[in-house]
Amino acid sequence: MIKVKGLTKKFGDFTAVNHISFEVNDGEIFGLLGENGAGKTTTLRMLATMLKPTEGTAEMGDFDILKEPAKVRASIGILFGGESGLYDRLTAVENITYFAELNDMDKESIKERVNYLVKAFGMEEYANRRASKLSKGMKQKVAFARAIVHNPDIMLFDEPTSGLDVSAIRGVHEFIRECKRQGKTIVLSSHSMSEVEKLCDRIGIIHKGNLVDTGTIEEFKEKYNNPNLEEIFVRLVGGKHEH
Amino acid sequence: MNIKHVWIVFKKEVKDIARDKKTLITSLLVPMIIIPLMNILVGGGVQKMQRDITENISIALSENSRTDEIKELIQNDILGNWPNIKLIDVDDPIEAIRQEVISAVLDFEKDYKEKMESGKPFTINIIYDRMKLKSEASLQMLSQAIGEFNARVVRERLTALNINPEILEPARIEHTDVADENKSSNPILIMTLPFMLGLLVVVGGIPAATDLVAGEKERNTFEPLLTTKPDRASILLGKYFTVTLFSFVSVVSIIIGFAIGYMINPNSLTMGTGTEITGFNIPTPALVLAILIAIALGMTFAGIQIALSTYARSFKEAQTYLSFLMIAAMIPGYATMFTQPADIQLVMYFIPVINTISAFKMVLSGTINYTNLLAALLSSVVYVALTLTLATSMFNKEKALFRS
Numbered sequence: 044m045i046k047v048k049g050l051t052k053k054f055g056d057f058t059a060v061n062h063i064s065f066e067v068n069d070g071e072i073f074g075l076l077g078e079n080g081a082g083k084t085t086t087l088r089m090l091a092t093m094l095k096p097t098e099g100t101a102e103m104g105d106f107d108i109l110k111e112p113a114k115v116r117a118s119i120g121i122l123f124g125g126e127s128g129l130y131d132r133l134t135a136v137e138n139i140t141y142f143a144e145l146n147d148m149d150k151e152s153i154k155e156r157v158n159y160l161v162k163a164f165g166m167e168e169y170a171n172r173r174a175s176k177l178s179k180g181m182k183q184k185v186a187f188a189r190a191i192v193h194n195p196d197i198m199l200f201d202e203p204t205s206g207l208d209v210s211a212i213r214g215v216h217e218f219i220r221e222c223k224r225q226g227k228t229i230v231l232s233s234h235s236m237s238e239v240e241k242l243c244d245r246i247g248i249i250h251k252g253n254l255v256d257t258g259t260i261e262e263f264k265e266k267y268n269n270p271n272l273e274e275i276f277v278r279l280v281g282g283k284h285e286h
Numbered sequence: 287m288n289i290k291h292v293w294i295v296f297k298k299e300v301k302d303i304a305r306d307k308k309t310l311i312t313s314l315l316v317p318m319i320i321i322p323l324m325n326i327l328v329g330g331g332v333q334k335m336q337r338d339i340t341e342n343i344s345i346a347l348s349e350n351s352r353t354d355e356i357k358e359l360i361q362n363d364i365l366g367n368w369p370n371i372k373l374i375d376v377d378d379p380i381e382a383i384r385q386e387v388i389s390a391v392l393d394f395e396k397d398y399k400e401k402m403e404s405g406k407p408f409t410i411n412i413i414y415d416r417m418k419l420k421s422e423a424s425l426q427m428l429s430q431a432i433g434e435f436n437a438r439v440v441r442e443r444l445t446a447l448n449i450n451p452e453i454l455e456p457a458r459i460e461h462t463d464v465a466d467e468n469k470s471s472n473p474i475l476i477m478t479l480p481f482m483l484g485l486l487v488v489v490g491g492i493p494a495a496t497d498l499v500a501g502e503k504e505r506n507t508f509e510p511l512l513t514t515k516p517d518r519a520s521i522l523l524g525k526y527f528t529v530t531l532f533s534f535v536s537v538v539s540i541i542i543g544f545a546i547g548y549m550i551n552p553n554s555l556t557m558g559t560g561t562e563i564t565g566f567n568i569p570t571p572a573l574v575l576a577i578l579i580a581i582a583l584g585m586t587f588a589g590i591q592i593a594l595s596t597y598a599r600s601f602k603e604a605q606t607y608l609s610f611l612m613i614a615a616m617i618p619g620y621a622t623m624f625t626q627p628a629d630i631q632l633v634m635y636f637i638p639v640i641n642t643i644s645a646f647k648m649v650l651s652g653t654i655n656y657t658n659l660l661a662a663l664l665s666s667v668v669y670v671a672l673t674l675t676l677a678t679s680m681f682n683k684e685k686a687l688f689r690s
């Protein structure tokens with residue numbers, strides 16, 4: 044369970060995230076929907092303890108991001124941006140193992156887990172090839188495996204499909220569904236309505252740092268009396284602020 | 287901070303960089319091969335030049351003095367003990383000097399014979415070319431040969447007059463060298479080795495530092511790393527020690543380079559300037575102190591380099607900052623290159639880079655001043671603390687870490 048409580052981030056005078064609060068139930072996918080510069084990445088970085096909130100806090104599972112940041116980090120996995128971000132000079136397995144070691148797994152369980160992931164993602168053929176020699180699709184799988192090597196309860200995805208081609212996007216979506224199947228609690232940021240509609244149980248619309256509204260997709264459609272989520276979004280975001 | 291995490295990061299970074307052929311070649315192989323090669327080539331050149339100048343010298347007689355009598359006088363009496371100088375015949379002696387066929391021309395006074403027989407001085411004019419090394423050297427050798435010839439003739443004349451030739455030598459010159467065999471290390475080595483050492487420590491970590499923070503940011507591996515369990519201090523220290531280690535990889539390889547050069551040709555250490563290195567006698571405590579000072583210098587710069595690499599917006603920017611740092615660090619190195627160990631003042635031991643170079647100069651000279659060494663070590667420790675603090679605060683600056 045994730046509980047975000049009045050989370051705020053200021054960069055100097057500029058408020059990037061303004062007192063946002065929401066909850067994500069166990070095993071749920073929560074979609075953070077917003078335009079460029081809305082504050083999605085900043086929010087997720089605070090949840091991942093990379094940035095210190097100016098105000099407010101959040102509970103990630105059993106741990107508070109301010110009080111026990113190391114334990115929070117140990118219980119989350121991230122996939123930020125479309126780029127896989129692997130160490131080119133390490134092999135696929137070494138990339139995955141490094142993150143397992145960093146998360147304090149012991150040798151035996153690392154071996155077991157890495158073997159399992161290599162099989163699960165079908166990476167046998169290139170498991171010991173250097174990342175620089177892998178195709179984009181292969182790299183993506185390594186990045187997935189790395190993100191969940193320590194079997195985190197919570198997954199944070201920040202625009203995980205940005206800049207990807209169609210088949211890579213499908214790969215990401217499958218991975219997110221697989222994480223859900225495994226019972227992980229998931230926050231996904233996106234500016235794509237269709238992506239959010241396809242994957243998320245509940246969504247929150249963020250605009251200029253403010254969380255404008257939250258609810259299930261059905262609730263949104265009912266509340267705004269419109270079957271088209273995109274139109275709802277434009278009304279909430281564009282309508283309120285641009286005119 | 288968690289030692290285990292520091293170790294995990296350190297291990298991975300070392301493995302990662304060790305697989306980077308470019309870095310490896312520049313920081314390991316190049317010093318190991320270039321240094322002995324350069325020393326042997328330069329050294330060989332110097333030795334060959336010295337040999338060339340003094341061996342196989344040809345001279346000729348001027349047209350007026352080209353008689354059998356004079357030839358005989360020169361070959362038997364003047365150059366009897368100088369087998370390296372040959373008298374040959376040439377058509378145009380002056381032109382022959384210019385063409386470097388011969389090095390000098392001897393021109394005897396016309397009535398030299400009468401003068402010599404009557405005990406009067408006669409003139410031998412040595413014609414040479416000051417701009418030619420070999421010609422200039424032959425002037426000295428010929429002057430010496432003629433001087434020896436003079437002394438012999440004088441001795442004969444005095445003996446003929448029944449006078450003891452010793453009268454000509456009121457004082458006899460002797461010299462005794464009291465230089466300590468063990469301390470007679472080579473000035474060239476004192477000049478070059480500490481300087482290179484200091485520079486390498488300063489630049490050695492640059493490729494690693496650029497790669498480990500700016501490079502990670504650019505390749506998008508940094509955010510995933512920061513969301514793993516270890517705290518920032520552990521990640522920073524793992525990287526910091528990697529950079530420190532690589533500051534010394536080049537140092538070690540350059541020392542191996544010197545050793546290889548020495549094994550191939552002992553003279554290469556001093557670039558062929560003679561004075562072979564007789565076993566150094568360096569007091570162990572002083573050497574240990576100097577090494578500690580060098581390690582502290584490596585850590586000091588590792589701190590600055592990590593801080594700059596963190597601050598940089600991109601890999602390119604990091605490279606630019608770090609090349610400026612390199613130049614800034616080289617200036618004091620060059621400035622003190624020619625300072626003799628005995629002339630180094632105490633304040634020098636408080637200045638980064640210079641303190642390390644000075645410490646090694648002192649240690650190589652064999653005359654140790656422990657106060658100065660300790661001053662250098664203490665100030666170095668302060669610099670290490672300062673720059674590590676700088677790196678830490680930069681590593682915790684959200685503005686620096688997440689700028690794009």
Ligand SMILES: Nc1ncnc2c1ncn2[C@@H]1O[C@H](COP(=O)(O)OP(=O)(O)OP(=O)(O)O)[C@@H](O)[C@H]1O
Pocket residue numbers: 054059077078079080081082083084085086234684685688689
């Ligand atoms: N480190 C920083 N320093 C100053 N301002 C920042 C920083 N990071 C983000 N911002 C600003 O905060 C605002 C929110 O940025 P954020 O990256 O969270 O938006 P986003 O919703 O992820 O947008 P995008 O879709 O472009 O990724 C932007 O206006 C951005 O310029």
Ligand SMILES: [Mg+2]
Pocket residue numbers: 083084085201202
């Ligand atoms: Mg973003």
